Amino acid sequence: MTEQLTVVAHLRALDGQIEETKAFLSGLIEPTRAEPGCIEYWLHQDDEDPAEFTFYENWTNRAEWDKHMEMSHLQAFAEVKDKVFELQKLRLMSMISDAVSTR
Secondary structure: OOOOEEEEEEEEEOOOOHHHHHHHHHOOHHHHHOOOOEEEEEEEEOOOOOOEEEEEEEEOOHHHHHHHOOOHHHHHHHHHEOOOEEEEEEEEEEOOOOOOOOO
């Protein structure tokens, strides 16, 4: 069984702050992908509602994600949250199947 953790975070830009939200969240990508436990870290913007953003993340395990949450760039996230955007839902999910090739 794998210990891999998948995280899905749904965020919404506050009124008039879509570009500020996009810029801030985009700035988290490079430092997060450089973290040892990060497998994938993807940011998405909704095609129909550009104020909606979603992070899709995969981590080697919960402990590595917990370390990620203590990093300075995530501390900045906490300072900006509720001023520029709001975190609507955070889902932590344990992977129960191994990746299967569809080719």
